[in-house]
Amino acid sequence: MTKKIVLLPGDGVGPEVTKAAETILGAVGDQFNLDLSMRSFAFGGAAIDAAGDPLPPETLTACQDADAVFLGAVGGPKWDGQAIRPETGLLRLRKALDVFANLRPTRIYKSLLDRSPLRTVTPKTDFLIVRELVGGIYFGDRSEGSETASDVCLYHCHEVERIARVAFEAAQKRSGRLVSVDKANVLASSRLWRGVVTDLGARDYPDVTVDHMLVDAMAMRLIQAPDDFDVIVTENMFGDILSDEASVISGSIGLSPSASLGDTGKGLYEPIHGSAPDIAGEDIANPVGAIASAAMLLRHSCNAEAPARAIETAIETVMAAGHLTRDLGGDLACTAMTGKVLAALEKAFASSH
Numbered sequence: 616m617t618k619k620i621v622l623l624p625g626d627g628v629g630p631e632v633t634k635a636a637e638t639i640l641g642a643v644g645d646q647f648n649l650d651l652s653m654r655s656f657a658f659g660g661a662a663i664d665a666a667g668d669p670l671p672p673e674t675l676t677a678c679q680d681a682d683a684v685f686l687g688a689v690g691g692p693k694w695d696g697q698a699i700r701p702e703t704g705l706l707r708l709r710k711a712l713d714v715f716a717n718l719r720p721t722r723i724y725k726s727l728l729d730r731s732p733l734r735t736v737t738p739k740t741d742f743l744i745v746r747e748l749v750g751g752i753y754f755g756d757r758s759e760g761s762e763t764a765s766d767v768c769l770y771h772c773h774e775v776e777r778i779a780r781v782a783f784e785a786a787q788k789r790s791g792r793l794v795s796v797d798k799a800n801v802l803a804s805s806r807l808w809r810g811v812v813t814d815l816g817a818r819d820y821p822d823v824t825v826d827h828m829l830v831d832a833m834a835m836r837l838i839q840a841p842d843d844f845d846v847i848v849t850e851n852m853f854g855d856i857l858s859d860e861a862s863v864i865s866g867s868i869g870l871s872p873s874a875s876l877g878d879t880g881k882g883l884y885e886p887i888h889g890s891a892p893d894i895a896g897e898d899i900a901n902p903v904g905a906i907a908s909a910a911m912l913l914r915h916s917c918n919a920e921a922p923a924r925a926i927e928t929a930i931e932t933v934m935a936a937g938h939l940t941r942d943l944g945g946d947l948a949c950t951a952m953t954g955k956v957l958a959a960l961e962k963a964f965a966s967s968h
């Protein structure tokens with residue numbers, strides 16, 4: 616059956632890294648006889664410029680009708696201070712697709728160990744942040760006046776429970792250890808969060824060890840001892856912040872992929888980096904985060920584990936051979952790096968056939 620993939624190149628370096636993901640998806644699609652249809656739609660600042668709306672109705676309809684959505688990046692200084700921000704399109708899209716579980720893995724590529732700025736990182740560093748994506752302060756009531764402004768952080772038990780389930784199940788498949796992050800010493804929403812996670816664990820996941828950590832302590836601990844962690848679950852804004860922090864561990868934010876999933880298997884996939892307007896159009900962005908996101912897309916939305924692994928192995932092979940983009944001290948362009956991954960895929964395919 617055809618898998619419908621919608622591409623949303625977006626802004627800044629978004630189109631460049633989306634092209635990289637599209638190239639690699641096309642190649643593994645041919646190798647593994649996957650029936651993938653890929654179509655691009657306007658999104659973000661580019662769609663504000665073209666249509667006055669960061670999520671035009673035809674883009675939303677296409678995403679709702681798709682099996683998976685791949686997003687490059689959104690935003691940029693060009694739209695700062697304008698009535699509508701590109702980011703609101705992304706928040707509306709996440710909400711409309713109800714992709715409440717945002718998986719952000721951090722691992723160290725062994726060949727890049729010396730590129731990590733942290734001495735505490737070891738080859739064992741490998742953890743998954745599970746970020747709640749469609750609730751909390753991002754979606755609570757907002758008021759914005761010239762004298763006062765407020766953002767409400769609201770969570771319902773069922774919202775906490777469904778993201779906690781995703782995290783418990785991930786922990787069961789990994790090492791059986793889960794850390795839930797909150798700010799329960801100050802915030803009521805965090806006390807609710809902690810209670811729900813504790814009860815759910817005791818009731819349905821007695822085989823998983825759960826610890827609770829305050830977000831400030833976690834910000835420190837992640838740097839001090841990144842190897843301590845396996846699965847980390849947290850609310851929307853803490854997850855946003857901690858996942859940027861975590862991405863530094865691997866050596867560059869350009870390496871980090873993400874998947875946002877709901878209950879249906881449909882997903883939204885994006886590298887966690889932003890639109891990087893300062894380097895847009897120069898063909899120097901690192902495409903690895905986007906390509907690794909494409910692997911997650913195949914794994915989670917197309918039931919295609921072997922092609923996903925093939926992509927991940929190709930990335931490892933290329934980086935182990937010393938081929939790197941500038942963010943990691945190399946000199947390869949975005950398109951050249953993509954070409955290397957493509958060549959590694961083709962070589963692996965040829966030797967297995």
Ligand code: IPM
Nearest residue numbers: 689690702703705706855887
């Ligand atoms: C991310 C980004 C987004 C977020 C922005 C662009 C709205 O930082 O995906 O982490 O805050 O969720």
Ligand code: MG
Nearest residue numbers: 855856859887
């Ligand atoms: Mg972020």
